[in-house]
Amino acid sequence: MAKILLSHPLFLSQSPDEQAANSPYFPLGLLYLAGYVREHNHQVAIFDGTFETDESAFARALQTERPDMVGISVLLPGKEMALKLAQMAQDFGSIVIAGGPDPTKAPLPYLDYPQVDIVVHHEGEQTLVALLDLVDADNLTASALGAEPGVAFRNEEGQAVVNQPRPPIQNLDTLPLPARDLIDMDKYLKTWEELNGYASLTITTARGCPYGCDWCRDSVHGAEFRQRSPESVAAEMKALKEVYPIDRLRIIDDVDGISREWLEAWAEAAEAMDAVIPFEALNELKRQDIPMLDVRDTL
Ligand code: B12
Numbered sequence: 001m002a003k004i005l006l007s008h009p010l011f012l013s014q015s016p017d018e019q020a021a022n023s024p025y026f027p028l029g030l031l032y033l034a035g036y037v038r039e040h041n042h043q044v045a046i047f048d049g050t051f052e053t054d055e056s057a058f059a060r061a062l063q064t065e066r067p068d069m070v071g072i073s074v075l076l077p078g079k080e081m082a083l084k085l086a087q088m089a090q091d092f093g094s095i096v097i098a099g100g101p102d103p104t105k106a107p108l109p110y111l112d113y114p115q116v117d118i119v120v121h122h123e124g125e126q127t128l129v130a131l132l133d134l135v136d137a138d139n140l141t142a143s144a145l146g147a148e149p150g151v152a153f154r155n156e157e158g159q160a161v162v163n164q165p166r167p168p169i170q171n172l173d174t175l176p177l178p179a180r181d182l183i184d185m186d187k188y189l190k191t192w193e194e195l196n197g198y199a200s201l202t203i204t205t206a207r208g209c210p211y212g213c214d215w216c217r218d219s220v221h222g223a224e225f226r227q228r229s230p231e232s233v234a235a236e237m238k239a240l241k242e243v244y245p246i247d248r249l250r251i252i253d254d255v256d257g258i259s260r261e262w263l264e265a266w267a268e269a270a271e272a273m274d275a276v277i278p279f280e281a282l283n284e285l286k287r288q289d290i291p292m293l294d295v296r297d298t299l
């Protein structure tokens with residue numbers, strides 16, 4: 001059973017911009033990956049730099065977890081630290097995977113860094129489990145990687161190859177809930193309370209956005225809008241309410257409000273399950289109108 005250490009290379013104490021933003025959210029994508037990996041019978045741990053002082057904490061995590069593979073989630077501003085952690089992981093003897101929005105936007109430059117072994121681009125769950133399966137089968141070879149959609153790698157001649165994206169998961173209800181139990185949620189919620197006077201956490205209801213603005217070209221979840229069922233989102237809200245002292249949700253879908261019927265069914269399901277939590281979300285401007293705002297006021 002292969003083991004992966006999924007890593008968030010952001011140290012709040014070293015990031016004045018993130019401190020000023022006052023919104024310490026954990027990247028939900030890593031928690032989705034962790035839940036999926038766990039469900040597919042691989043071992044997973046998380047290294048979360050957020051409240052650590054520096055990369056010595058990562059060195060300790062490597063020693064404790066001894067992972068076969070280290071997966072690092074990279075946003076552009078975190079690239080330098082991500083590459084530093086990648087070097088430490090490779091020196092430790094782990095296989096290093098870079099994934100997330102920035103490697104998706106431009107996978108090739110990441111293969112210029114010798115400390116990155118493989119890049120995963122676009123949606124990560126299925127591709128990551130496929131890589132862990134290859135580790136278990138002792139077959140993480142260039143020829144096996146050549147047949148794996150969603151990866152970029154170096155072939156036997158050392159040339160960089162970017163495979164096609166993997167077709168996105170159609171039924172998002174099949175995904176396990178994000179593995180929030182693997183991070184220090186209390187610390188996040190207390191920090192939110194101290195900084196803002198209320199506690200907030202993130203949730204997703206959908207992936208993809210059909211609008212195709214330049215800003216989002218080559219985005220992780222693509223142009224195909226896929227949405228969870230209203231009941232599954234309401235059930236997650238109910239579970240969150242029962243476990244965490246939260247005041248607000250931030251819905252971090254690419255875009256919301258695409259289907260009016262969905263919103264109405266969601267409001268109904270949340271009320272029926274006693275799962276209502278005030279929320280904020282991003283909506284494409286043209287879709288704002290009075291009925292839309294009415295649904296928002298229900299929740
Ligand atoms: C929520 C959010 C935030 C939150 C949480 C931050 C975080 N670290 O995730 C907050 C508000 C704090 C935030 C801050 C910032 N954000 Co932001 N944010 C988002 C948003 C809206 C959603 C991300 C999300 O959780 N999606 C849902 C999950 C399920 O998807 P995902 O995270 O992409 O993860 C999937 C894949 O990427 C992949 N994957 C991810 N990591 C890994 C790792 C491995 C090993 C593998 C195999 C796969 C993999 O698998 C996951 C599951 O399928 C995106 C826009 C978007 N719609 O993508 C922007 C986005 C990620 N942010 C962006 C930016 C620029 C920022 C800021 C710099 C903004 C600023 N100027 O301050 C800061 C930087 C913060 C930091 N250093 O971490 C850019 C990144 C661009 C880039 N090239 O890197 C995005 C893409 C917006 C955009 N369109 O430009 N952000």
Ligand code: SF4
Nearest residue numbers: 209211212213216254
């Ligand atoms: S509407 Fe928003 S999420 Fe959709 S493509 Fe445009 S900027 Fe991206």
